[in-house]
Amino acid sequence: MLRVKTVAFLGAGSMAESMISGIVQTGSIPAERIHVTNRSNQLRLEEMNRVYGVHAVHQDALPYEEIDFFILAMKPQGAADALDALKDKIRVDQVVISVLAGISTEFMENHLQLGQQVVRLMPNTSSMIRESATALCPGRHTAMDNVIAVKELLGCMGKVFLIEEEHMDIFTGIAGSGPAYFYYLMEHMEHAGVKKGMDEAMVREIVAQTILGAAKMIMVNDETPASLREKVTSPNGTTASGLDALRKNNGGRAISQAIHHAAKRSKELNEEMAVAYIKSTNPPREMGNFSTIKGRCMS
Ligand SMILES: NC(=O)C1=CN([C@@H]2O[C@H](COP(=O)(O)OP(=O)(O)OC[C@H]3O[C@@H](n4cnc5c(N)ncnc54)[C@H](OP(=O)(O)O)[C@@H]3O)[C@@H](O)[C@H]2O)C=CC1
Ligand SMILES: O=C(O)[C@@H]1CCC=N1
Incomplete structure (x- = not known):
């Protein structure tokens, strides 16, 4: 089913x-059926x-009629303008997919x-090597065959989890931003080895292998992280x-x-975008009590 789909990424970051x-x-969708566009960075498009x-291609050159899946991949602040x-360029049977942090299906x-x-999706950058943990949350009008096709598409990038929208913010905090926490941890582990005179490249590989091994132990064993941690920890030992x-x-x-801070920021992004939109569509004199408008918009 996927091979015949055509996708367009709006954003080339x-x-x-x-x-x-x-x-x-x-190769589940041939490269000739994949389009990518941005607003200005021509060099980046040539690289892609x-x-x-x-x-x-430039946005004006996109064959809008032929696209099955439009994938929004710009910053969340650009969501309203992009949507x-x-x-007016698309039909209701074409699917608009977003990877934008915090932007709800209702907003879209x-x-x-x-x-x-x-x-609405929340992938992570490990999609690059097909190891993402990606959340999928369909909107109110999305047909089941399209949900299945999008899920199949995401399967090319790693594991897919069907997530209730109320959990998208916390999912973002855990898995969307998650790789950065591990890189931060790795930076510190690496630094500890280098400070003691170890070769930087070697210690980097050691750290990566240690994290990979720990993650695989969770994947292949039916054991909790707490139980595996206890097995590493000898009484009065180094661990x-x-x-x-x-x-x-x-x-x-x-x-x-x-x-929790990342999840909170995801929620805030949606609120900020909704408020910015109300401000842009209401002349200041008609805005009345700002908090009332915000409350109405968020309800
Ligand atoms: N990076 C990550 O790990 C993750 C990011 N996300 C989400 O992905 C989105 C993109 O993030 P990231 O790739 O890091 O951002 P980048 O800043 O790297 O890329 C943004 C891209 O969008 C383009 N762009 C901006 N506005 C438009 C528009 N209206 N139409 C088409 N293209 C546009 C920019 O190019 P130009 O300025 O030339 O238009 C640029 O190519 C964000 O919303 C983020 O929340 C989600 C999960 C993980
Ligand atoms: O930092 C961000 O906002 C994006 C969303 C999740 C990961 N990167």
Whole structure:
């Protein structure tokens, strides 16, 4: 089913590239059926064409009629303008997919034609090597065959999880932003080895292998992280000492705070975009009480 679909990425940044890389590696949609566009960076489009063989064109040159899936991949702040520009160029049976942090399916539907099919996603950059954990949340009007096709598309990029919209913010905090927390952890682990005189490239590989091994243990064993942690921890041994230092330095709290702050920012982004839209569509004199308008918009 996928092979006959045509997709267009609106945005040519790191997330679009990661997804395109995943699709092209599997060949599940031929490169000639993949389009990518942006507003201004022509050099970037040429690079995408050179590296992945996809059509990289200015927005005006997109064959809108032929596209099955439009994938919004610009910053969340550009969502309203992008959706407004798309609205009159597409039919309701074409699917508008967003990877934009915080942008709800309701926000998308409100900016498109009545009955437009939309899907909200939250992938991560590991899509590049087909190891993303991606959330999928369909809109109100999205046909089941399109949900299945989008799920199949995401399968080219890693694992797919059907997520209730109320959980999209926390999913973003865990998995969308998640790779960055691991890279941060890896930076610190690497630094500890280098400071003691180890070769940087070697210690980087050691750290990566350690994290990969720990993740695989969770995937292949029917055991909890807590139980696996206990197996590493010998009484009065090195790990017990290391974990003690982590606890004393509030390591667990730091991790949960990172996730909750990212999730909170995702929620805020949707609110900010909705408020910005109301401001742009209401002349100041008619705005009345700002908090009332915000409340109405968010309800
Ligand atoms: N990076 C990540 O790990 C993840 C990102 N996301 C989401 O993906 C989206 C993109 O992030 P990222 O790739 O990092 O961002 P980048 O800044 O790397 O890329 C944004 C791209 O969008 C283009 N662009 C901006 N406005 C428009 C428009 N109206 N139409 C078409 N193209 C446009 C920009 O080019 P130009 O300025 O030339 O138009 C640029 O190519 C964000 O909304 C983010 O929330 C989601 C999950 C993970
Ligand atoms: O930092 C961001 O806002 C995006 C969304 C998830 C990962 N990167």
